[in-house]
Amino acid sequence: xHLIGPSDPLYHPDPSKPSPFTDPFWAFxxxxxxxxxxxxxxxxxxxxxxxxxxxxxxxxxxxxxxAQLGAKHVCFNDIDxxxxxxxxxxxxxxxxxxxxxxxEARDLVGAKTNAQVILAGDVCYEAELAASVMGWLREExxxxxxxxxxxxxxxxxxxxxxxxLGVEEKAxxxxxxxxxxxxxxxxxxxxxxxxx
Amino acid sequence: MSRVMVGVKxxxxxxxxxxxxxxxxxxxxxxxxxxxxxFCEIAVEEAVRLKEAKKASEIIAVSIGPKQAQExxxxxxxxxxxxxxxxxxxxRTDQELGPKGVAKLLAAVAEKESPDVVIxxxxxxxxxMGCTGSMLAAYMDVPQCTFAAKxxxxxxxxxxxxxxxxxxxxxxxxPAVFTADLRLNEPRYATLPNIMKAKKKKMDTIAAADLVxxxxxxxxxxxxxEPAPRAAGVLVDDVDALVDKLKxxxxxx
Numbered sequence: 001x002h003l004i005g006p007s008d009p010l011y012h013p014d015p016s017k018p019s020p021f022t023d024p025f026w027a028f029x030x031x032x033x034x035x036x037x038x039x040x041x042x043x044x045x046x047x048x049x050x051x052x053x054x055x056x057x058x059x060x061x062x063x064x065x066x067a068q069l070g071a072k073h074v075c076f077n078d079i080d081x082x083x084x085x086x087x088x089x090x091x092x093x094x095x096x097x098x099x100x101x102x103x104e105a106r107d108l109v110g111a112k113t114n115a116q117v118i119l120a121g122d123v124c125y126e127a128e129l130a131a132s133v134m135g136w137l138r139e140e141x142x143x144x145x146x147x148x149x150x151x152x153x154x155x156x157x158x159x160x161x162x163x164x165l166g167v168e169e170k171a172x173x174x175x176x177x178x179x180x181x182x183x184x185x186x187x188x189x190x191x192x193x194x195x196x
Numbered sequence: 197m198s199r200v201m202v203g204v205k206x207x208x209x210x211x212x213x214x215x216x217x218x219x220x221x222x223x224x225x226x227x228x229x230x231x232x233x234x235f236c237e238i239a240v241e242e243a244v245r246l247k248e249a250k251k252a253s254e255i256i257a258v259s260i261g262p263k264q265a266q267e268x269x270x271x272x273x274x275x276x277x278x279x280x281x282x283x284x285x286x287x288r289t290d291q292e293l294g295p296k297g298v299a300k301l302l303a304a305v306a307e308k309e310s311p312d313v314v315i316x317x318x319x320x321x322x323x324x325m326g327c328t329g330s331m332l333a334a335y336m337d338v339p340q341c342t343f344a345a346k347x348x349x350x351x352x353x354x355x356x357x358x359x360x361x362x363x364x365x366x367x368x369x370x371p372a373v374f375t376a377d378l379r380l381n382e383p384r385y386a387t388l389p390n391i392m393k394a395k396k397k398k399m400d401t402i403a404a405a406d407l408v409x410x411x412x413x414x415x416x417x418x419x420x421x422e423p424a425p426r427a428a429g430v431l432v433d434d435v436d437a438l439v440d441k442l443k444x445x446x447x448x449x
Contacts, residue, residue: 004388011388023392126396155254155278156398182389185247185255185276 001059001090003027006181026083029061031179032150033121035189037065039148039171044069046117046146053077053115055108055123056133060087062119062150067096075102075115109136112143121150124157134160134167137194147194152186166195197253198349198370200243201311202277203302203332204236204259205289206268207322216420222291223322223420232268235317237275238376241383242347243315244276251349252313254278258305260298261289266399273394274386280397281305285404287411290322293404297411299331304407306336311371318343318375329375339372341365345379 004010004027010019021027040047040062048070054063057076067074074096076087084105091101109132118140124130134149141147149167151157152175161167171191180187208214208223209231217224232240246252257272259265260283269280283301287293306314314336319326333340341347345362346355353366357377386394404411432438442449 006387012385013388013391019388023395024388025392028389028392125393127398156396180248181387183393184274184384184386184390185244185278187248187250 001029001061001064001093002086003029003059005178021082024082026059026078026080026086028059028182029179030058030122030150031152031175031183031186031189032123033058033062033119034150034175034179035152035171035173035191036062036119036121036148036150038173039150039191040065040069040119042171046148047071050116050146051075051114052117052119053108053113054087055118055120055137057087058083058121060090062121063087064090064094064096066117066119067091067100068094071100071117073100073102075104077104077106077108079105079107081105109133113140113145115140115145117146117148119148119150122152123149124151124160125154127156130156130160134165134194138166138196141194142196144196149192149194150189151192152183152189154186161190161192167192168195198246198251198312199310200246200252200255200313200315201302201306201309202236202239202243202255202257202272203298203314203316203328204240204257204268204272205233205317205320205322206230206259206261206265207233207290207320210234210321216422220419220421221417222288225288225290230264230268232271233317233320233322235319235321235376235378236272237317237383238378238380239315239317239374240272240275240277241381242374242376243313244384245381246313246349247276247278256281256309256311258283258302260285260293260301260404262286265289269399270391270394271386273397273399274390275384276390278397280399281309282399282401283404283407284401285411287404290320291417293411294323294413294415295325295328295331296413297404297408298328299335300408300411301404302328302332303335305402306332306371313349313370314338314373316373316375318377329373333373336371336373339367339369340375341367341372342375343377344374345377347374347380 257277341354
């Protein structure tokens with residue numbers, strides 16, 4: 001994966017040397033997406049032979065895991081063009097065949113997708129967006145799509161990922177050290193299935 | 197698990213050489229680098245470690261000051277706090293708004309948020325008052341553990357470093373107020389992925405006047421002046437001259 005890590009100068013912001021990128025969120029593995037990838041590795045049948053959408057893909061880690069585990073097709077989607085470009089580069093770096101990979105840089109919230117599985121890592125970290133994203137994911141689940149949401153238990157996520165909302169926790173993993181460093185205060189991450 | 201509240205203060209950066217304003221009423225704050233008070237960084241770090249040890253469920257960072265106090269709160273959020281409350285005031289937080297006013301404001305926030313653990317720095321490096329934590333504990337009517345060098349919530353003890361050694365003090369119960377001493381921990385630096393995520397965390401704004409009517413403490417700064425400059429030294433010709441000066445001028449040998 002093409003990522004920014006602790007050995008890169010960009011990781012340690014220096015006001016006198018501004019970064020060429022504003023918030024390069026696509027240069028980090030996010031804990032929720034990492035958790036989905038871990039969950040898929042333990043349960044590859046969830047994506048084998050399926051059409052998968054990596055929604056708000058970031059660097060594309062969960063979609064790449066799905067592709068490696070036998071998904072028929074993975075569409076990497078993000079509203080940020082640079083993120084989709086990063087996904088494309090990371091897919092190439094992992095030797096994913098071109099016909100297995102789709103790229104879509106637009107807002108899919110509200111759309112009816114052709115996906116059988118939607119992977120949504122860290123989609124509740126913006127409090128204002130969380131409600132509309134989760135509402136759309138619930139609609140997709142109602143249409144029969146398997147919707148997996150990855151989240152490390154952020155304060156902004158908690159109201160949207162409660163069991164009484166039909167969001168069921170399927171797995172929980174301790175974060176590896178590098179992800180803890182990238183996410184001060186967080187030590188574990190969960191994978192939820194959105195029930196119809 | 198506990199709810200934790202931390203107070204953070206924006207102060208003149210510890211490395212800045214301060215200048216006195218021309219009216220000699222205050223330190224000149226124009227174009228001066230400001231940062232989080234170092235003892236507040238330690239307070240935040242302790243709160244984040246409690247959360248990472250699963251002893252805290254939520255950390256609320258609170259700061260009082262002008263709009264720029266939000267930058268300090270963003271730093272606290274990047275260090276791992278969950279959300280922030282900015283209490284706005286135009287009063288200068290290095291001298292016009294004293295520890296009593298700050299303690300009243302933090303107590304008003306604590307009443308709304310009901311934290312089990314409140315951590316503040318033992319002092320701010322601008323006013324050097326060192327009593328906000330104690331006053332806050334009094335207003336909240338809860339135990340206080342000041343100058344903590346180690347906090348153990350399970351054993352309900354803190355360690356305090358004194359001239360004679362380290363004392364272990366037990367406190368009766370939570371909620372309690374803790375003030376952070378220098379050796380409580382070594383605060384982490386905010387890195388890019390954390391700074392980025394902190395931008396999206398929730399920050400509420402409340403006007404100080406809506407929380408507390410009277411913020412004054414009756415004190416007024418009459419004059420601020422710089423310490424007298426040290427007199428220049430002299431070069432002596434040889435050891436005999438040095439010994440002579442030490443003996444006869446300084447009278448130290």
